[in-house]
Amino acid sequence: MQTDSSFTFVLFGGTGDLSMRKILPALYEAHRAGMLAASGKIVAVARHEEDRDGYLRWVNEHVKAHVAKSGVDENAWTSFIARIEYVKLDLGNAEDFVKLRDALQDLPGTRVFYLATGPSLFVPICRALASVGLNEHARIVLEKPLGYDLRSSNAINDAVGEIFAEEQIYRIDHYLGKEPVQNLLALRFGNALFEPLWRREWVESIQITIAEELGVEARGDFYDNTGALRDMVQNHLLQLLSIVAMEPPHSMDSDSVRDEKLRVLRALKPIDPRDISKVAVRGQYHAGVIRGTSVPAYATEPGVKTDSATETFVALKVEIENWRWAGVPFFLRTGKRLADRVAEIVVNFRAVPHSALGASALRAGANRLVIRLQPNETIRLYCLAKKPGEGMNLSSVHLDLAFDQFFKEGQMEAYQRLLLDVINGRLALFVRRDEQEAAWKWVEPILNEWAASGKPKPYAAGTWGPAAASAMLAQHDTCWLEEEN
Structure with a gap:
């Protein structure tokens, strides 16, 4: 069953271990099963000095080993990586988020921002997204751990909650x-x-x-x-x-x-x-x-x-x-x-x-x-x-x-x-x-x-x-x- 509508999936930490082992393999399996809208796009975001071709070589090297036991269908893989774009982004550089906004401007559907990063980066990323207007009509996915204790968890939730409504926030627990x-x-x-x-x-x-x-x-x-x-x-x-x-x-x-x-x-x-x-x-x-x-x-x-x-x-x-x-x-x-x-x-x-x-x-x-x-x-x-x-x-x-x-x-x-x-x-x-x-x-x-x-x-x-x-x-x-x- 295909997803209900088009989407743009923005993956922060796009070169990280979680992205390689879990997130991109899962998106590939959904793509191979025909469960993703044909117009849906994946935008990987990381600080590595790569162009799109360099990032796709990285994906080929690190993701294929983690797909299902049935192995990679090369035709499906080719059409899957055609969905992927890459944006080099420095979290400390506000101009990079302007470049991200511009890169997303013409891409279709609901925007999903997946933060496959350390929790210390959740708030800076959310604030930077808001500074360029990317928090509207979007969903944000937060990986664990969300804080170190009740106080730090509340601090993150308070800050993220100022930018995204509760119904926009997806705190993931894969179990x-x-x-x-x-x-x-x-x-x-x-x-x-x-x-x-x-x-x-x-x-x-x-x-x-x-x-x-x-x-x-x-x-x-x-x-x-x-x-x-x-x-x-x-x-x-x-x-x-x-x-x-x-x-x-x-x-x-x-x-x-x-x-x-x-x-x-x-x-x-x-x-x-x-x-x-x-x-x-x-x-x-x-x-x-x-x-x-x-x-x-x-x-x-x-x-x-x-x-x-x-x-x-x-x-x-x-x-x-x-x-x-x-x-x-x-x-x-x-x-x-x-x-x-x-x-x-x-x-x-x-x-x-x-x-x-x-x-x-x-x-x-x-x-x-x-x-x-x-x-x-x-x-x-x-x-x-x-x-x-x-x-x-x-x-x-x-x-x-x-x-x-x-x-x-x-x-x-x-x-x-x-x-x-x-x-x-x-x-x-x-x-x-x-x-x-x-x-x-x-x-x-x-x-x-x-x-x-x-x-x-x-x-x-x-x-x-x-x-x-x-x-x-x-x-x-x-x-x-x-x-x-």
């Missing part, structure tokens, strides 16, 4: 564009089977994990001033939690969905600083082995201070104070240099209240739903069935929805979906300012307490983090999914 997250909404609100069970009476606990095998790579300078709580929890994990726990919206329009997510974030039980050691675990990876390869400790990574107290692992116990979820623990976890790369949501249903079939029917986790976001996007429902043979012996079985096997159409990558939503003016999968504020308010007591306390707990690279994360779940007679298996 919200993943197919299984969208299917979670369909699963809950489109099926009578699940919605009656999606509440405290039937759910024992919920786990949300985003685990990475990679370390900080070339991002040591950035990461050492950020940490896992800011980088992953405040945005990705809390957004996933709000999707899992939200009430049914009256429709799927942008404000209805985001209103319900906001109610969840505002219902999060406040963290008492005195209880942080009981409900929050932070860790930092030391040297270890991942898949047979030795990897260094975080403190020896390039750009990282040798005495760093920055956390590379976070595990939290979260509670939601409302009628649906009161008393149900949500366990959130994220980390770098862990044993596997996985992102998943695990819904553990309560055991049956009485079993005539033996103790196995009463064990925790006998009935669970596992929603895998990466690397393979699947939804798996676990239940008990009788083993073949004599006697009533039960065994765990599962029903799978593997999207790539069930649906003939190719799956849409998260960035592809979100970029199409920006071009078409759909806000539902983007974070509203009040959501962001609520998330920052909730995490700030943890940030403040950790800033005043000692170092994170060590864990060996290639493991699942500090033992304290497992001990936290053991207090609730449960464990992380991989520990049970």
